[in-house]
Amino acid sequence: MTNTPPPGYQPAPYGFPQPPHPEANSAMIFGIVGLCLSVMCGGIGVFIAPFGWIKGKRVMAEIDANPAAYGGRGNAQAGFITGIIGTIFGALYLLFWVAYVIFIIVMLVVVSEDTSTTTFDSVNAMLGRI
Template sequence: MTSTPPPGYQPAPYGFPQPPPHPEASSAMVFGIVGLCLSVMCGGIGVFIAPFGWIKGKRVMAEIDANPAAYGGRSNAQAGFITGIIGTVFGALMMLFWIAYVVFIIVMLFVVAEVEPTTTYDSVNAMLSSRI
């Protein structure tokens, strides 16, 4: 008895065949992750990229949910959607922080410029000589 199958024999696949991934699911995930990383590490720059992951991820998830037999890759689209939301929020908070920081510096420069010096060297010498 031989253990080789007859010619032309194809083993049956286990379970159901998976549909191909949606062509834009991976790009939604990339936009979301890059936007999140740039929002956290580069001072809020990702606020300009993360919304693309958010919007594209939401659209791709809706297309996959409308016809699940035609497209797969919902997890990649969902990752792009979630990281796009988080990246947008972090980016917006970081941009607000930097705007507040710049405004604070400008206000402090004007406050320091308006303060007149109240102590002169003559008054310091007068105080020191009165204590001796």
């Protein structure tokens, strides 16, 4: 992509907003949806939030490279930031769920082991009353 505007394009005079970058809103939507899914749905947003992060970073770089052609940097920045936060929360939730499943498996293995003495029998054996 070149930094030159299309033929016949006139930059807006000072004080008038530039047209938003075509992908700025989609970066913001990916970031916000990813963050919401990460927080409310147990980490599922970790699969969506990185798209907002990556797309927001790319769109901000394009807007910074040619500020006379595009606006909407705030939306791209919102997608970038919420994408980072959504990815972190989603990864933490996924780590929690993996640790939880491992804990349940370990507890099932421990409970399924056959022991011939109960806790009460062990206490009596230690006290010498058997």
